[in-house]
Amino acid sequence: MPVYSASIPVKTRGDCHIVDLTRPLQERVLASGIKTGIALVFVPGSTAGITTIEFEPGLLEDLPELFERLAPSDARYHHDDTWHDGNGHSHVRAALLGPSLALPVDDGRPALGTWQQVVLVDFDNRARSRDVLVRVVGE
Numbered sequence: 001m002p003v004y005s006a007s008i009p010v011k012t013r014g015d016c017h018i019v020d021l022t023r024p025l026q027e028r029v030l031a032s033g034i035k036t037g038i039a040l041v042f043v044p045g046s047t048a049g050i051t052t053i054e055f056e057p058g059l060l061e062d063l064p065e066l067f068e069r070l071a072p073s074d075a076r077y078h079h080d081d082t083w084h085d086g087n088g089h090s091h092v093r094a095a096l097l098g099p100s101l102a103l104p105v106d107d108g109r110p111a112l113g114t115w116q117q118v119v120l121v122d123f124d125n126r127a128r129s130r131d132v133l134v135r136v137v138g139e
Helices: 022-032 057-070 078-083 088-097
Strands: 003-012 017-020 037-042 048-053 100-106 117-122 128-138
Touching: 003 017, 003 022, 003 117, 017 057, 022 037, 022 117, 022 128, 048 088, 048 100, 048 128, 057 088, 078 088, 117 128
Parallel strands: none
Antiparallel strands: 003 128, 017 117, 037 100, 037 128, 048 117
């Protein structure tokens, strides 16, 4: 079974920056030549996550506000006691969201709903350059 590997380079601002990966993901899946299968999207690292949302202004405010309520940036984290890097909240938030997403591939495209986009959420407390990994498996 063929496996296609690619990456999507992303520059983020950190602090819950949400980046729409849908178009570059669709381009990678199309380039794979795979018509039916699975696309895996994975962000290496422990301070970012991958999910789907409707990429619209309201949710771009709602999602960061939700994570601030769940894992406040000004709370005490044992990680910060150990490493003194101030990003304990980033690790907790990323653990809640998760680093990967598997999507069906149908007719050479990720099977997404009309208002569903694949996004990277960077929770770190600084700007980052990330390489999001894409693997497409199928036929």
